[in-house]
Amino acid sequence: MNKTQNSDNYVYENSMLNVFKEEDYFEGFAQYYISIFKAQIVKEIDRIPSESLLDKGCLVESILINYKKKIYYLAGKTLIHEFHQTFDEFDQKNESKNYDIFSERLKNSAFVEEILNNYPVLQGLISRSTSDFIRFTISIIKHWVNDYKKIQQKFNLSFGKMRKINMNAGDVHNGGKSVVIIEFENNKLVYKPRSLEIDVFYEKVIDYVNQYYQTNLKTPLSLDQGEYGWQEYVQSEPCDNIEQVRNYYYQFGMHLGFIYAFQGSDFHFENIIACRDKPVLVDLETLFQSSLFFSEENKENVNLMASAQVNKTILKSALFNYMSFPEDNGLTNIGGLINTENQKGEKEEVLHIKTDKISMRKKQYLFKRGRNLPVYKNKVAECFEFEREFIEGFKRIYFILKEDLYIRNLIRDLNYAPIRIIVRPTYVYASFLETLLHPMYLKDYGERIRVLSFIKDAYTKYEVFDSISPFEIKDMMIGDIPYFNAPISEKRVYSNSIHVVDTGIMKQSAKQEVLTRLANMSEEDMHQQVSLINMALSSTAANLDIIYKNQIDDFVPGYFKNDIQIKELIQIETDCILKQAIESEKYLQWVSIVSAPNGTLSVGPLSFGLYDGLAGVGLYFSAYDFIYNDEKVKSVLRKIVNSINQIYEHSIYKTNFSAFYGSSSYIYFVNKMRDTGLYSENEVNSMCKAYLEKLRQETGQITHTDFIGGLAGILKVVIQLGRYHRTELMEDTARAVCKEICKRAIQNRNEAYWKSDADENIVLAGFSHGITGICYALSEYYAHIEASGEVLRLIESALKYEDKFFDIKINKWRDNRKNELDYSSAMWCHGSCGILLGRSRIYENVDGRIHVGYINESLDDTLLNGNFHRQGYSLCHGTMGNIDVLHAIKELSLFKNRKQEIENTINIWVNHFKETLLKNGWQNGIRNDHSGLGMMLGKTGQLYALLRLVNKEIPTPLALD
Template identity: 20%
Template sequence: MDRWREHVANADPDVFRTRLDREGLDEQTCRNRIDDGGWPSNEPLPAWIDRLEALLQYVHESSPSDYAISVDEELPFVDILLPVLAFAREGIEPVSTECVTADAVEDLIEILANRLSKLWSHTVFIEFKTHIAERDPDLVFDDGDVKPDSIEHYEEFCDRMLRDELAAFFVEYAFLGRLVVSVIDQWKNWVGELCDHVTRDRERLNKRFGSETALGPVVEIDAMGDPHHGGRRVLSVTFQSGTTVAYKPRNSDIVAGFYDLLDWINRTGDLLHLETLEVLPRETYAWIEWVEPRTCGSETEVRNYYRRAGMLIAVFYALDATDMHLENIVAVGDQPVAIDVETLAQPMVKPQNRSVNEAIEVAKDTVVRTGAVPEHVQSPDVDDVAGFSAKQLEVNITVDRFTDVNTDRMDIESVPHPNREGESLPQYSGEVIEPEEYSGAIVRGFVDVYELFMANEGALLSDDGPIEQLIEREPKVRALYRDTAVYTKINRSVTSHSYHRTGLRFGTQVESLAKLLISGELDRDVWPIFECERSILRRFNTPRFTAKIDSTDIFNRNGTVVEDFFESKVSDQIRDRIRGFSKADLDEQVTYLRWGYGEYEQIHGGGSTATLSATELATGEPIDGLVLEESRRLYDRLISHSRRDDGLPTWVLREVMQESGIYIHPVEDNLYSGRLGIGLFAAGLARLDDDESYRDFALDVVSPVMTRLEDDISPPFPIGGGVGLGSMVYGFTKLGELLADDACIAAASEAARRIDSERIAADNRYDVLHGSAGAILGLLALYEVTGEEDILDRAVQAGDHLLNHRHDHQGVLTWSTPSIGRPLCGFAHGVAGIAYALFRLGSTTDAARFSDAALEGIRFERQQYDHQAQNWPDLRPNTETDWMDAWCHGRTGIGLARLGMYEIEQIPELRRDVDRALQGIETNELYAADHLCCGNFGRIEFLRRAARTLDEPTHLVDAKRLAAASVERATSSGQFSTPWQTEHWYNPSFFTGETGIGYSLMQFAAPSLPCAVLWE
């Protein structure tokens, strides 16, 4: 009961009561039924019991001479598996002899063998180890003296199981017994179905796929993909003639319509020819031409391959396709061939029927949704799976593997899941050629087809055009309601022995799919979806839903599941998409493609050296007269780009993750790029401009973060001051002060409470943005407001954690960045920021150990200073330049950190570093980027602070000139220059976007605003 409550209701008793009410139950009734554990005496036993009994009787009465089955001898416990397979084979022999050869039957049995082995091997292994322990206890813990080929105990165990104990085994593992006979029954059904289809379609198959001679009987069969609809799977079917055809046990009219569209493109446009496949569609299944990968013969063929890839991406985009990942595309010489297009024309689920994700709303109108373009996958288990991606499919999980199979030494070890390298990328001269080298060809191909569709919209959408012809086929497409990985994870649990005794534990696992329904986040009308999922998963299958192209209902194999489930008919989506083709949309999609394949200017952290003369630009009004007007303009832009899908404002960010691709995601709960930073900008404007709407807006922005903290449902965070819990502590503290709002201070305290000893001990980043240094700065800000000693104690814990994780580097005790293996210079990730945090902690606590550690640490940076460059180097690998002048890395941030320390104690060495930084700054050059982290406003912050702290007004003059020049340039171009911001896309982030620029501008008019880049 506890496990059920946890899975379906996050252990909330009230929510769990709602779940029980749905079934007309109460908790005591459930407990009574679980305790009873038996079967009601007045009800007949379920039919699977009879089938299991028949299996056990066959095993008991048969002998090895009856089996005559050849399967992989490396399958664990193959000797126990053989009679089970022989029992299953008896059910198919009458229907298979005419259409398939004996070899093909063996292939079918091998498919069943692999599935059963995957299902029960772990549980049989537990019993085997128990057997070993009874016979030779020492062998359980140490098999060093056992010969590698020893099988004495193994053979004895198999003999016991088959002779006496298999029935007892299935009594103990009753749910496993049900699954075994269910899998066998499913296999018999689809094998019979396959043989019937081969026989029925023989003449059509010969006509469509045969040559001058008949195809002959089936001689070889192999299975691919997940089992759906009663264990059915996609098969490769090879006939005696040598011809191989794909058999797909589902309606494939969409496939035929897709290739008709490619034929239309080939006939209509003077473009590269796109390969099409022969299709023999039937009502509930289809036969499709089989293709094998082939290498390219020249560099020209490689280039043409990627141009055709761009053409296919345009087709996918036009048809609203999704999931066109690497396993659905095969590189056949210079032709990318889409072999599985069941997710073409993908309908959009109504928002009330799914978890609201603003990124989905944005991505649905982009090429990223197709799944063919590199995309960052926010999953710890799976990396990019795009159809045209160099990364291919990396699966970051471990799997169990049997060792010394079917011997006395047999054991299980955990190994990394093998990466599934698809066949979607071209090969030339023995090497896979990555798409980044041919991004221009991809873009050109995309533009070719996009412009062809624009120029021929009338013909494309006419009654006899390819789109209407496709729609008239009334094809069914797969509707992806939930990520298949969710189902895979649940099905993987069925292979664990701990789930095999009864269905109760597996049932609680499946219940997690109902969590959003029970909590009320989804419309209760969606309940039939969950009931279908539950029913299918209980049969060790993967749920599969479909949509009809001219309907808004969602279906499964048995009919309608939920009526009016989708936002619109897919046919209307396709028509609207093509009618919406325009020059502006083309430019936006091309930008996605260029970014996805590495064509973008990295102005965050890359140290762009593009400069403009600030003197020439700053010819207009001085910055003092622009602050309020510009701040209001930035606020208006912020409002205009917000979304309110659930009533509260949010924004969607688009960026490129260097190692994986485009990342489209809602703003997160942090200061650096998320809600706390945006809220801080609005709160600053509320202080500067007497308008209550700014205050209300600031609180609306951060209210989801408050809710997640209150409900304890926030995801695990690092503890840093930029993107972690420390950033929440600081952000809410400053909002509370600026808005005089006690609820914000309470939220800051709640976030601080989560910076506990366990989280601090787990920190291995140490820096300001992600680690303990940032936690210290956030906690100190809150402590200055509340004076609570518990807050200061947590900051001290974080400080001691930093002291305990120093190491000697060239004679200096300092901190290394784990991912790099050495210390870094700079504020955001380097020693400067860590030392600044410790120095402030030492000042607050009067604990010299922290101040001393800070001064010791900056000796490292002092060693790195380059007098000729007048700067500290950027020591990160793989950067575009060795030198940056920014808040995050380089002299601006280091100078600002030293200035913050100098304000606490006027130590000459600190002042010298401040002066070095100021002397190196080019105050008459406007950098290409404007934002706080790596752009002009980081320098402006340092210059303005230096003018105040050092009482040197010239620095303020320089800061104002740079600010005025930046504003003038933004006025001319319509926006500030920040990462991932284009004419189509907006970046509201604080450190990397426009809200931080606005907040910095406001400090010219309101110097009392806290300096956020110092966590003041």
């Protein structure tokens, strides 16, 4: 043995000293495997002739540390479980007594083998992982040695000796392979165990665009070696000034232009690095994607139809929060444009290490600052303030790609480049694999197969998974995340680049689809994508309660004239909305800002409801058809009804009775469609009967009481049903709902109130969430069902209590929500306008039998401040909602002396609305949203209010008329 080998052996021996850290536990078990592994890995490394290219001591130490982590990942839960079977009671005087005994026993290999004999699946996983680990690690080292000259030539850097291999840079696929970050004496490189042909292609595209279009984009240098490749390691760096931040988002928008054109996906926050003013895409295996067809039902299922269309938009990039299906929580807070810093996550953690209380628990943690967004003055500079730059960058590349032929020729030259095909979200696989590390699944292979058999129906059930799931199970049996790919010019899908998966999931090759997209790029499509960007950013900002201003010319309607009339405005915008629709022979859908089940705002297909769903859009088109008798709108309505019926049938909100987003909103819509012929009279009556029977049974279980989400709104819907078809069941149900509302009132002498649904520690004034809205519903019951003295007295007592919230000194209603506001704005949902609507209607319903105060004062505040705000023009909390309320109350006898004043105000506000629209575009209920369609927050609600000005026979949805 020569001197070098002696030296290496000395280093090898000492490398063991640094493998174990303070946070490790039961080291004897890991040591059992590491000792064997070390001998094997040293033997293999010594066979590689590489004296000047490897720092063997450091390298082996890093390999051992990575291998140790693998052992703990596979066996950690089992070790902790086995340990807790060895004793029954804690020693109060020595908290590590049993831990020390068990640790000492693990130093005996016979005891380790005794444990392993009880877990043959674990033993097999470790054995397989060890072989894969050695094979993969040695292949990396050999590739480094063999490719050294090419690497030097490509990257033109001084690397020095290889010192560390870090294997925590990605999911494990294809026999334990993953992305690896390699540290050398002077620099770092990224090793990827897949072809980098697509990465090299993108490098060529960026070089070409930079040269011929005077841009300055950056992409990492890549060396493709067929089944693997080397890539430049990109270090994140902060910006020096605000101009660099602006440039960052301009360039990010440009990259999105390419991603959209190439149908890219999966660009989450870990796949982008912010390097001063340059965003760098560091994982391009999903830059090209085909549309996937999971079921022949695509055209017969409105949700599949909408999802397929969503996946043809910029949302597929995964840069933004979005939903593929109605009522789906969707992709949340992991996108490439999302600031993950301090967001909550959950991970398994070993607690009470080296004590008898050692355990593994899921624990919440806060994400560290990501590397995907620019940092300026040690703060993450988010995209919202730079929406203009981002969109301008997107448009710049869009128009280049629309005309440029050279890039299309580069794409045509790609024939065999493999692209990754993602058939399920990775988290579905990861969840299964994490579950299977529980000791109960490590004893019997049959049990492991049984659990994995459920993967076929996981996430979403489609027949295509019958042919895919055997390959998924095969990969997960050995602990790998399943990996599918396809050559860019083929429709065949492969598992791990070897086995053909007979799925028929791709109807066209990715190359053909991308070339078709490039040929079909248009101004109209570009504006559609820009609208989606706007909705995605504004909804995310709203979730984070971030206030910013975006002044972007793209959202100013270029087709409006200064003297445009209301009718022309309505017709032009209606045509625009129809152009945005996702349409099949039977169904219609739209993508807009919607509320996800988890309470956050997102962008995705509409659910069935009135507030932000298809029922609201359908009501608008029904009113439009009523006025203009448009034949094309009649077919639109039929398709909307088909979509609503199908979505409602499987909706998670079907058991919720809310009048704005639950089953009551559905029945309200169905009832409003009586005169359209879209439902027969018998159909409507039958559906109403089923609804009333269910409601009658479950009234006491409905938790909310207010108008927008609870019993008050429900009561109004029930009474509306009676106006069309009064039955004994309808009356009994109305009585039951009314009785439940009265029962929930907290009464004290001559006052009464209801606790807020959102916070039982507060009481709210207002219409949608407060006392006036509840009293209005009770007054409707009093006027149309039963003139009950008890109900009348409760209304009087509750209004008297609510009067306390009115400040006569400044003529405003106090805002009792915990939102840092002392007084409510004059809006429908909270404040004077909604109270004006409710109290004036109450006064009419009770025919002056009780005192209803502060009506004129609420009108004064509405007229003075109803357009003096920065909350936009939505129905819910904007000027058009206020206009609609004024229009609803102006004919009441209460205001016969103020009718002209009200009409003058309406006219002034409508003109201001048109001026703002011409200057700044639509100003919707979500701040900075110019594109959303929903009834209460978006365009259709504002257009509906305009329709009501054209024809006063159209009822207001704000009172559920």
